[in-house]
Amino acid sequence: MPSLSTALARALTVTAATVALAGVTALPGAPPAAAAPLPPGVVQLGDGEPCPPATLCLYRDYGFSGPAYGIGAGYAIDLRWLPMPGHGGPTAADNVSSWVNRTAGVALLIDEQGGRTRPLFPGQHLEEPVPLNDTVDRVVW
Template sequence: MSTQLPPGVVRILPEGAPCPPKTLGLYRDYSCQGPGYGIGAGFDVDLTELPIPGGSMFKNVSSWVNLTDSDVKLIGRGERILRAGEKLEEPAGYNDTVERVAWV
């Protein structure tokens, strides 16, 4: 997986490590575990561009943590806002539904 990441995106290593400061952390698994990425505020990202073993983060995110000072839109099954400073464990009806993120 030597794919170049979109601007403003970092891979969170090792898997399950804390989200870097001033980024939006997204993880494949609940409790901020498994493969994860950090996205800097202001960088809109299509989750197909974030590879994980066997696919991408597209419709594969279960937990989020927004350590930025900005609100972000989670776009997939509708649009939801994750406020600055909030953490989200996806409820059953929305787990693995986000396709892209855009900043408010």
Template sequence: MANWKARLLVTTTALAACAIVTGPAVSTAAQAATVRTRTAEADLPPGVVKLGDAEGCPPVTLCLYRDYNRRGPAYGIGAGYKVDLKDLPMGDDTAANNVSSWVNNTHGLAVLIDADNGKVRPLYPGQPLEEPPSDNDTVDLVDWA
């Protein structure tokens, strides 16, 4: 009986050491940035990755798309990372006041902020959003509740 306890202790210790070296098993946008070797990402804020046009939204990521129906240039923001959309190049401009659709694949409540008028809107976990005409292209900042 003591033999299996000793093996369990060795196995648990080895797994814990492995977890410390390799990090959590959950994929995040920040980890995806390490895997993807796109040179343009070097200048992006922490926790942000550039997605391909109309690329699906990865797990544990808040995604924003320039166009409706999750099309056009896009970015993924890791859960919990506050981002000023002026720091995200999008065509000849930035993502600030230039986003029409969103997907929140995180487990957190994303907060979409229009800095021009102070309007704040929630985007709940697991929810997509096609901006209504009154709010289209108005978000400047992403925060988390």
């Protein structure tokens, strides 16, 4: 017969697996779950890393700094797919203050709540004006 500690460890393992399947990342004190892979066409950048060629880059903070991602030209991305803890929430949606478009295409920055779509032209750098800061939810081309 298993000891109480062995039975408890098994129960916690089953509970953690069930919670993970339900979409909860971890129980308090449990090791962190593996990060979900990024969508195709997206790379994570280091804090303040310059935007690579042929890439649309988004930065959480003004000054092209803080957590950042690069999106390859032509990839439509829902920013809720990109983890980015900050004052706007746990993802990049409604949490981006700076943009750089190093692609040859026009990226459309979509704010679903405000009903706005704004173009970001090739070669353009943008630090969001205060009224529009932290409002973009999706990027399409």
